[in-house]
Amino acid sequence: MHLNRLSLLNFKNIREAQLDFSPRINCFVGDNGTGKTNLLDAIHYLSMCKSAFGLSDSQCVRHGDEGFVVNGIYSTPTGRNETIVCTYQRGNAKKLSRGGKEYEKLSDHIGLLPIVMIAPSDTALINESGEERRRYLNSLISQLDRDYLSALIRYNHILAERNKLLKNQGSANFNEILEVFDMQLAALGTALHKRRRELIEELAPLAAQAYLKLSEDREQVELTYRSELNETPMDELLRLTRTKDLVNQFTTGGVHRDDIRMSIGGYPLRKYGSQGQQKSFLVALKLAQYDIVAAHCGHRPILLLDDIFDKLDMQRVEQLIGIVSDERFGQIFITDCNKVRLEGILSGNRCDYTLFSVADGTVAAPQPELSSTGQEP
Amino acid sequence: MHLNRLSLLNFKNIREAQLDFSPRINCFVGDNGTGKTNLLDAIHYLSMCKSAFGLSDSQCVRHGDEGFVVNGIYSTPTGRNETIVCTYQRGNAKKLSRGGKEYEKLSDHIGLLPIVMIAPSDTALINESGEERRRYLNSLISQLDRDYLSALIRYNHILAERNKLLKNQGSANFNEILEVFDMQLAALGTALHKRRRELIEELAPLAAQAYLKLSEDREQVELTYRSELNETPMDELLRLTRTKDLVNQFTTGGVHRDDIRMSIGGYPLRKYGSQGQQKSFLVALKLAQYDIVAAHCGHRPILLLDDIFDKLDMQRVEQLIGIVSDERFGQIFITDCNKVRLEGILSGNRCDYTLFSVADGTVAAPQPELSSTGQEP
Structure with a gap:
């Protein structure tokens, strides 16, 4: 095309x-x-x-x-x-x-x-908060998988409802409704986590390889998926954070707190990478994205x-x-x-x-x- | 030196x-x-x-x-x-x-x-929130004027105290203490506003001139100081926003909401300036800053x-x-x-x-x- x-x-x-x-x-x-x-x-x-x-x-x-x-x-x-x-x-x-x-x-x-675009403003992916990196991940996976997008929309909706509920702990059937939300969040969060992990497992080696090529083997970079769900299943996580959630009146654990860690030579890219190294990383990431999108859509x-x-x-x-x-x-x-x-x-x-x-x-x-x-x- | x-x-x-x-x-x-x-x-x-x-x-x-x-x-x-x-x-x-x-x-x-530095990361001044531009302004004026820095520290301290008070409207002598805070904020806010206005009056024509030179007269840019205090003295502003402050439980008006407006050809630079035009603006701003610092410190x-x-x-x-x-x-x-x-x-x-x-x-x-x-x- x-x-x-x-x-x-x-x-x-x-x-x-x-x-x-x-x-x-x-x-x-x-x-x-x-x-x-x-x-x-x-x-x-x-x-x-x-x-x-x-x-x-x-x-x-x-x-x-x-x-x-x-x-x-x-x-x-x-x-x-x-x-x-x-x-x-x-x-x-x-x-x-x-x-x-x-x-x-x-x-x-x-x-x-x-379409894949490489632009100077990509630096926000490195310099801004985890929200920016989650947005990147969501937008990339959504292009490959429509079910992902609909699961994401439902997760965010139920998360907002659960947070609203946590602010009204005296409301009728509080515990029962919370249980229902937790079951739904656990199922959706697990699905989102699986898809994100799969994507990053595919993306990380491609990006590392592209970076090696760009830098002519001078530096090594790494991309890793950070999620509380890497260690703890979502249903268990919600049980473990229940007390904290009740005190804070919002949901403190879940895939809405995921992040991507980017490092160079083992150190955080944001603090230790030069501007040229950060740019090279972003180019490598987009080239990896290109290969994944190409393979997926044929x-x-x-x-x-x-x-x-x-x-x-x-x-x-x-x-x-x-x-x-x-x-x-x-x-x-x-x-x-x-x-x-x-x-x-x-x-x-x-x-x-x-x-x-x-x-x-x-x-x-x-x-x-x-x-x-x-x-x- | x-x-x-x-x-x-x-x-x-x-x-x-x-x-x-x-x-x-x-x-x-x-x-x-x-x-x-x-x-x-x-x-x-x-x-x-x-x-x-x-x-x-x-x-x-x-x-x-x-x-x-x-x-x-x-x-x-x-x-x-x-x-x-x-x-x-x-x-x-x-x-x-x-x-x-x-x-x-x-x-x-x-x-x-x-010292004056021009770097790629300056774009935050255009793309980030007003806080970033206030920080720039504060840091520049503080280098020129130590009284400004101490007034700023006191303003921020009293502002924090006033906001704390607004969250405890049942506390003893609430109205009397609020009056005292308002008097102090009015005096400090007025001083900060005056100094910021003076600086931007000096900075704006120098930056516009430097931009004209950089672009070889191709584009015109403008830098203007946005402050509620441009129209309303700080003491009056605090009186006018009193009801709103009581409802919101924080101070809704004052120099802590100031901003700098940057425009090109009459349109907001952030949305309508190209990346090269935005960069040119930042270079012009720093060159203007250079002249002001040089004149001040001799x-x-x-x-x-x-x-x-x-x-x-x-x-x-x-x-x-x-x-x-x-x-x-x-x-x-x-x-x-x-x-x-x-x-x-x-x-x-x-x-x-x-x-x-x-x-x-x-x-x-x-x-x-x-x-x-x-x-x-």
Whole structure:
């Protein structure tokens, strides 16, 4: 599945654009604030129905306009074309259609066009609280497994109900209702824990391997799943924490407190990893995620590399380009503010790429002399 | 005031180093994870008695060692030498001495060796909550004005007491004590507000001007002070929010809710600025801060530029180098992972610089042929 043509209308700073892409490497180059990342965000919209940067739909409308249209024509592995259109008008709900037919639920679309993005803002995964890492894990597993998402929603719902109950310990049938909640939480928590453990068992060695490659065997990293359920089954945990829960008036143990531990050379990555090492870790994690998503859905996700030189030294960028130019990767979109260095590293690696120059919200079609593929737009 | 010689022992990944610096531009170049930023952090320690990255002292000790020593010999504007030594042993309090005499209070040292740092992690100022921006403001004004810091400490103390009181509304003499707290808060809040307003009135035009220069007049940014006290005096504010405070059981109005608004072209920078524009804003803000600190203390702060190419396009890095190579800037330390591009841009701007190669915690003394100043170590 790759994106053949992207058409935009009033999306962020881009008034209008129609771009034809290579099925392999596409590069957006331009100065700060010209709109490179906005092009990636439009592609993200077509896969995930929302901005990759936490912006609301209305914040993605060009200043002074009333709505946006993002239109993508994809080629499926079987050679058919699929048209996905996302439209939004201020004050209305956004609409998404596939082949002219509007989705009833946007969530039905998630997973059809898998996508993996590497961006400077990924550092939140290292620097922010465990909630951020749980959100990452939940979003990744949900793309692979719809049952996981529904179990998660039910777990969170019952957890909220149980916490409400713990604040009203004098209410009728308190003990009986608590028992029912505990049984439900135990079943759901156990299922969530199993799925998370399986995913991290798959993810951890792939990420460690990708990191070794990026750093040319210079450093070793580790990713481990932290959960109270690793030692104690959820039903037993709820029994053990019962007294504490009654005092604190909320549920003190469970998979809602899970975390991922990231370390380098045995020390916590957040405190002891340099900025370049932290970035390398995040790149390795996303490459591992790419392999897992690809294996699961049977075709290659689109890879978005925002600001590819961000914090990485030349050796590591070379390694990264070397990794993604392998044919197990499909279509790739790269942004960089420096055309010369990006072209240098791509042609040095004998990569086939198409280059788009972005200036002030306008995207120039690739010129034959600018592109190593020499293809006409 | 500039740093002539830095000696390190077991600081982070650096076992031992003794470096002689140029009074102008010093560059640390090396691959990811070699220790470039750790050198900047050591210089930060000598000025601010702590890490610039929120690490504890023990986290700054080299793995497997028992303590660190950071020793700096500075030249004062009058030509004298000042030796500052910071030593830390695990399990003990860190010690700081000036000219062999140990400080009783570390805070007495703050302000002697002013420093301004520009680093990738500055983005927290844009992306995090108002607390982060208040912390920035407080730390900046405290460096300029000791009375401000003591007023701030008292304000926070009385605020905490008032909130405690609001949770015990049945306590004896409740109304009388609340009145006393309100009088004290009003006086302190008014003083803090005045000082913050003055600082931002000074900072805002300087930052806007620096941004214009960085972006070569392409974009306009604005920095404004948001405070309830801009419209309502603190004593009146406390009267107006009294009922709300009694219901909520905490103080809902005051300078503890101040914020700084940052905008680009009239729109919020956080949502509408690109990553490069946000970075440019932060650089402009720090350059404005530099000018204010320099004017206040009568000599030029040391400027630390960590990862100078982070998110900026070539034009903006050129502009930045152009700005800081002006003689109103003093000693500068720059890190970058790419020696060729850094040397290219510095020599292109005819800058006088000394270059140190960092590899795996070891810093090579500048070689005559590597340095445009040609000075021997």
